[in-house]
Amino acid sequence: MTDTGKRGDDRRSAPGVLTRGQVLRLGGALGIASAAGPFVTACGGNAGGAVPGGKLVIWTFFDQVKIAARRFMKKYPKTQVAVKVFPGDQYETKMRLALQTGKDAPDIFDTDLSYQGKYINSPFAEDLSAMGAEKLIKDYVPYVAGFTKDQKGTIRAIVDHSAPGGFWYRRDIAQKLIGTGDPEEVNGKVDDWDKIIELGQKVVKDSKGKVHLLDSYNAVFEVEQNHMQPWVVNKKLNIDPRWNQALDVMRRIRANNVDAKLDAFSAAWGAAWNNGSVLMFAWPSWAGFNIDRKKTGDNWGIARAPKAYYDGGRYSSIYSKSQNKELAYQYLKFIASPEWQNYNLKKTLNMPALQSVYKSNMDTFKVPLLSGQHVLKTYYPIAMDIPVRRSDKYQKEIQAMFISAVSDMITNHQPNSKAFAALKEQVRTTYPEISVK
Amino acid sequence: MSVVARFRKKVFRSKAIPRPSRSNWAIHGYYFILPFFVIFVAFQLYPILYSLYLSFSNWDGFSAPSFVGLRNYERLLSDHLFYKSLLNTLVIWVMSIVPQLFLALTLALILNEKFIRGKHFFRAVFYFPNIVTPVTIGVLFSLLFDWQTGAVNKLLEALNIVDHPINWLGRPLLSQVLVAVVMVWQWFGYNMLLYIAGLQSIPSEIQEAARVDGANGVQVALKVTIPLLRPVILFTIITSIIGGMQIFDVPFTLSKNGPENSTLTVVMYLYQTAFERSQYSYAATIAYATFILIAVFSLLAFKLARSRQEE
Numbered sequence: 001m002t003d004t005g006k007r008g009d010d011r012r013s014a015p016g017v018l019t020r021g022q023v024l025r026l027g028g029a030l031g032i033a034s035a036a037g038p039f040v041t042a043c044g045g046n047a048g049g050a051v052p053g054g055k056l057v058i059w060t061f062f063d064q065v066k067i068a069a070r071r072f073m074k075k076y077p078k079t080q081v082a083v084k085v086f087p088g089d090q091y092e093t094k095m096r097l098a099l100q101t102g103k104d105a106p107d108i109f110d111t112d113l114s115y116q117g118k119y120i121n122s123p124f125a126e127d128l129s130a131m132g133a134e135k136l137i138k139d140y141v142p143y144v145a146g147f148t149k150d151q152k153g154t155i156r157a158i159v160d161h162s163a164p165g166g167f168w169y170r171r172d173i174a175q176k177l178i179g180t181g182d183p184e185e186v187n188g189k190v191d192d193w194d195k196i197i198e199l200g201q202k203v204v205k206d207s208k209g210k211v212h213l214l215d216s217y218n219a220v221f222e223v224e225q226n227h228m229q230p231w232v233v234n235k236k237l238n239i240d241p242r243w244n245q246a247l248d249v250m251r252r253i254r255a256n257n258v259d260a261k262l263d264a265f266s267a268a269w270g271a272a273w274n275n276g277s278v279l280m281f282a283w284p285s286w287a288g289f290n291i292d293r294k295k296t297g298d299n300w301g302i303a304r305a306p307k308a309y310y311d312g313g314r315y316s317s318i319y320s321k322s323q324n325k326e327l328a329y330q331y332l333k334f335i336a337s338p339e340w341q342n343y344n345l346k347k348t349l350n351m352p353a354l355q356s357v358y359k360s361n362m363d364t365f366k367v368p369l370l371s372g373q374h375v376l377k378t379y380y381p382i383a384m385d386i387p388v389r390r391s392d393k394y395q396k397e398i399q400a401m402f403i404s405a406v407s408d409m410i411t412n413h414q415p416n417s418k419a420f421a422a423l424k425e426q427v428r429t430t431y432p433e434i435s436v437k
Numbered sequence: 438m439s440v441v442a443r444f445r446k447k448v449f450r451s452k453a454i455p456r457p458s459r460s461n462w463a464i465h466g467y468y469f470i471l472p473f474f475v476i477f478v479a480f481q482l483y484p485i486l487y488s489l490y491l492s493f494s495n496w497d498g499f500s501a502p503s504f505v506g507l508r509n510y511e512r513l514l515s516d517h518l519f520y521k522s523l524l525n526t527l528v529i530w531v532m533s534i535v536p537q538l539f540l541a542l543t544l545a546l547i548l549n550e551k552f553i554r555g556k557h558f559f560r561a562v563f564y565f566p567n568i569v570t571p572v573t574i575g576v577l578f579s580l581l582f583d584w585q586t587g588a589v590n591k592l593l594e595a596l597n598i599v600d601h602p603i604n605w606l607g608r609p610l611l612s613q614v615l616v617a618v619v620m621v622w623q624w625f626g627y628n629m630l631l632y633i634a635g636l637q638s639i640p641s642e643i644q645e646a647a648r649v650d651g652a653n654g655v656q657v658a659l660k661v662t663i664p665l666l667r668p669v670i671l672f673t674i675i676t677s678i679i680g681g682m683q684i685f686d687v688p689f690t691l692s693k694n695g696p697e698n699s700t701l702t703v704v705m706y707l708y709q710t711a712f713e714r715s716q717y718s719y720a721a722t723i724a725y726a727t728f729i730l731i732a733v734f735s736l737l738a739f740k741l742a743r744s745r746q747e748e
Binding site for chain 1: 498499500512516517518519579580583584585586604607608694696697710712713714715
């Protein structure tokens with residue numbers, strides 16, 4: 001704007017005297033300057049670190065987002081953040097409708113990693129790379145940083161946590177049945193599937209069938225899926241040959257009565273967390289909500305699974321039609337900061353996305369539930385070992401189809417080829433655009 | 438003179454208010470029915486026509502729909518999962534509707550007898566399952582029939598009927614039977630009430646005349662009562678066909694797709710296509726195919742019943 005004003009001065013033919021046209025041009029320039037003033041001030045302010053005031057609307061499925069919103073408002077009192085929480089399966093449908101129509105749509109929307117691939121590669125999610133988000137994820141755990149990007153590598157989401165997984169187990173029961181409850185020692189007993197199967201047989205035998213080592217053979221699936229090639233490569237169904245070994249392990253686990261045959265999130269499975277009928281659960285860092293401390297006591301430990309894995313994640317994107325992108329970006333910047341992630345770790349026990357937060361808390365952070373285990377020390381190497389991927393719209397959907405096909409195969413004692421054939425058939429039918437051989 | 442006519446005469450006797458012409462009265466009538474049509478067009482007709490348009494397009498909900506002609510219908514004709522879901526729906530429907538209507542009719546005939554005591558109590562009790570939400574029923578039965586911890590397996594094992602727990606939801610046919618059983622339990626009370634209402638509208642003189650002529654209770658039921666109840670039976674069959682083709686909530690909460698997709702019904706397939714895979718256009722195609730199938734089945738049932746009636 002300053003440049004325009006100078007050019008106007010240069011064009012004056014007679015200093016001190018303004019023609020009618022010059023008056024009109026000057027008026028126009030002043031009008032534009034006054035209209036654009038707040039925007040320019042806001043941009044300039046941001047560059048200097050100030051946050052524009054205003055109201056931000058966030059849609060999420062997770063109640064704890066309100067904590068982040070409150071901290072953000074406390075830090076920036078001129079801002080107002082309205083968090084709308086839609087728990088349950090209907091959140092995605094509601095959100096998609098709002099984003100499609102643009103009516104009463106949020107400025108920021110959260111997506112779960114199970115369906116994030118559809119949104120991060122859609123025009124609904126704003127380009128955050130253009131807003132400077134590379135700086136925000138520079139120190140992120142690599143696998144988490146991978147999921148903030150679309151297929152082309154543009155950042156379109158920010159996350160404030162990671163979700164590394166391990167084996168959750170009760171120390172007292174482990175002490176009784178496998179001879180130790182110490183995580184370091186347990187690590188050595190469950191770092192290989194063969195060892196796990198052997199240990200599982202011992203647990204069932206010693207407990208006279210009352211305790212099983214694992215809740216379900218799905219533990220193998222949870223762990224191994226992160227190390228397989230993507231399901232779709234160049235629009236072709238890609239079945240990693242290593243799935244054969246993984247399926248064999250699952251079959252052996254079932255055949256040797258190592259697992260309790262419980263479906264995740266069933267009532268019996270929920271009870272098993274607290275009644276001691278299952279020794280270990282392959283679950284990510286956020287699994288603590290399954291535990292009733294009154295029943296089990298602060299008696300838990302976390303051991304490493306045979307391979308590093310993660311499960312879940314809530315990613316936040318700015319709606320591309322939002323009128324409030326500057327403020328929305330400031331919010332994302334806030335949740336990506338060490339300040340918030342440190343607070344979040346201590347308040348909600350969610351593992352950070354930033355490596356620096358892992359490192360700075362590694363020797364000091366303890367969780368009472370885990371009997372004083374330095375949990376960040378356990379999780380950090382796991383998080384760092386998880387292969388880096390980017391979300392696409394097929395991966396999680398096809399994974400769900402395969403889980404279902406494997407379940408039929410295991411239950412009905414069928415060969416691996418049956419599960420692969422069922423998957424191919426389902427993919428062929430559901431996604432005609434994918435080539436299946 | 439009716440109250441309305443008297444009111445009109447009183448009002449329009451005054452010179453201040455000109456009497457409206459006959460055509461004006463007709464226009465006022467349209468004003469009264471306008472809200473219905475506005476709501477009908479906005480919330481029913483428009484979605485129906487828009488779905489038809491969608492079925493000829495390609496739309497994933499993230500970009501604008503593009504016209505693809507009959508491609509979705511071609512895909513539907515070669516879609517094995519659609520045929521499987523259709524077959525599942527028919528199998529579950531037949532397995533649920535036959536015992537359901539038979540049970541409902543039998544109970545209605547029994548509870549309509551004068552000598553039965555406490556029949557109002559039983560009618561209410563039998564109707565109760567119908568007022569429980571399907572989701573609750575699905576969750577309840579999934580707990581009862583849980584493979585490892587369900588009460589049914591525990592009972593069977595305690596009674597030494599089985600040695601190992603039965604994986605009710607692990608085998609295709611068992612899953613379908615279980616869904617059908619739940620639907621029978623949920624709906625027989627509703628149909629029973631319809632039959633009782635139909636039975637009460639049959640003049641008792643006809644049944645008494647049959648008894649005077651020497652017919653016993655069974656003969657009266659088979660030769661007199663049931664033929665006279667045919668319109669109600671036809672109604673229950675047609676509504677069951679429409680409802681049966683739309684089976685969704687019970688299998689969705691009880692078993693999801695079930696083993697080998699055995700409890701995947703047409704409407705579940707439609708739901709998953711639209712809201713889980715974002716293939717809205719193809720889901721609209723499935724919806725139209727379902728609509729045509731329901732119409733054909735309903736027409737067949739109607740024609741069949743009518744031809745019987747004429748005979």
